[in-house]
Amino acid sequence: MRNIGFAVVGCGTVSGYGHLPAIEALEGAKLVAVVDIDQERLKEVVKKYPQARPFTDYREALRLGEVDVVVVATLPSSHAEITLDSLRADKHVLVEKPPAMNVQECEAIVREAERVGRLCAVDFDLRYHPAFFQIREQYRKGRIGKLRAMRIIFDWYGADHRDPKRGREERLMREGSIMFGEGIHFIDMVRWITGSEFGKICCVGTNIQGYANPDHMVLISVMEDGTIVNIETSHGYGFASKDATMDRQVDLIGQYGVIKWTAEKGLIRVYGRDRTVEMDAPDVKKFVPLYKDLLESVREGKIAPNLPTIYDGYQALKVVEEADRVVTRIGFRNH
Numbered sequence: 001m002r003n004i005g006f007a008v009v010g011c012g013t014v015s016g017y018g019h020l021p022a023i024e025a026l027e028g029a030k031l032v033a034v035v036d037i038d039q040e041r042l043k044e045v046v047k048k049y050p051q052a053r054p055f056t057d058y059r060e061a062l063r064l065g066e067v068d069v070v071v072v073a074t075l076p077s078s079h080a081e082i083t084l085d086s087l088r089a090d091k092h093v094l095v096e097k098p099p100a101m102n103v104q105e106c107e108a109i110v111r112e113a114e115r116v117g118r119l120c121a122v123d124f125d126l127r128y129h130p131a132f133f134q135i136r137e138q139y140r141k142g143r144i145g146k147l148r149a150m151r152i153i154f155d156w157y158g159a160d161h162r163d164p165k166r167g168r169e170e171r172l173m174r175e176g177s178i179m180f181g182e183g184i185h186f187i188d189m190v191r192w193i194t195g196s197e198f199g200k201i202c203c204v205g206t207n208i209q210g211y212a213n214p215d216h217m218v219l220i221s222v223m224e225d226g227t228i229v230n231i232e233t234s235h236g237y238g239f240a241s242k243d244a245t246m247d248r249q250v251d252l253i254g255q256y257g258v259i260k261w262t263a264e265k266g267l268i269r270v271y272g273r274d275r276t277v278e279m280d281a282p283d284v285k286k287f288v289p290l291y292k293d294l295l296e297s298v299r300e301g302k303i304a305p306n307l308p309t310i311y312d313g314y315q316a317l318k319v320v321e322e323a324d325r326v327v328t329r330i331g332f333r334n335h
């Protein structure tokens with residue numbers, strides 16, 4: 001069987017620790033091209049992956065017949081353009097989150113993927129995170145009965161903890177709010193775990209680091225199936241404190257039990273009706289299983305059940321857009 005060829009566009013942070021090593025580790029995958037507008041970065045990447053052809057313009061990589069899948073890992077403002085051009089060049093795409101700047105752009109991607117009959121996946125990699133994956137499994141096994149409430153807290157110190165240059169964080173925060181850049185992961189998580197869509201949304205936000213967009217936000221909603229949800233997401237949590245700190249926990253509160261994960265302990269506890277069960281669930285990112293599903297989907301011409309697609313990206317962006325609309329009105333003060 002022929003290897004599936006990959007081109008990675010945008011070889012920055014997430015490609016460095018996630019995409020490039022995953023492609024290299026995957027049997028049946030071949031890294032054909034790497035693309036970055038930053039020549040210095042490109043040189044470093046080629047040193048590490050000499051088998052890949054380097055380009056500064058992604059359009060040149062799209063001309064290579066050996067490229068089957070394009071990974072789009074630039075900043076969100078260029079996701080839609082690169083994704084649409086890749087689909088038009090008859091490539092499959094894995095695009096980073098958020099897949100586009102807004103719902104309208106995302107709709108254009110959904111339409112184009114349908115028109116050309118290519119797969120467009122979105123890197124909601126939390127679906128493969130050991131904790132979220134196991135939480136969903138436990139819930140689906142009926143351990144806590146029907147879900148009534150779900151809460152996710154993911155507060156981080158941000159990419160530039162105590163870094164006066166504020167390089168990466170500043171670039172990302174210029175593109176949108178923390179709900180847009182980060183909370184979108186958890187919006188997808190809630191949809192994936194409940195199997196339901198968001199209803200009315202209320203959202204408040206504040207600005208801890210002083211950027212133009214809120215970097216600490218809380219969203220509450222009622223899902224169409226009646227589950228109440230709250231999501232707290234932050235990149236300002238102790239961003240300037242001497243020691244870095246985080247707060248990450250997930251609770252599923254059911255009809256007769258609770259599933260609880262805390263990152264600090266790296267443990268899930270399932271408080272069922274008859275017994276309490278404990279299992280390991282470290283806070284680690286998993287790109288390889290997502291890539292396995294992507295590869296299988298491309299080979300079989302059928303989307304693997306857990307693989308997040310552009311349709312999931314579109315649904316999540318609708319929630320983000322609504323949250324950003326209401327947060328500006330009721331909750332956010334730029335001080």
Ligand SMILES: NC(=O)c1ccc[n+]([C@@H]2O[C@H](COP(=O)([O-])OP(=O)(O)OC[C@H]3O[C@@H](n4cnc5c(N)ncnc54)[C@H](O)[C@@H]3O)[C@@H](O)[C@H]2O)c1
Nearest residue numbers: 010011012013014035036037038073074075076096097123
């Ligand atoms: N799924 C995850 O867990 C996860 C984690 C971190 C970041 N991300 C997302 O990944 C994307 C990239 O984030 P990052 O932290 O790696 O950013 P980064 O700034 O570290 O890297 C982006 C890279 O893209 C390059 N680039 C920009 N425009 C380009 C273009 N037109 N053509 C080619 N290269 C271009 C830049 O030179 C840079 O090297 C963002 O959308 C972010 O939200 C996802």
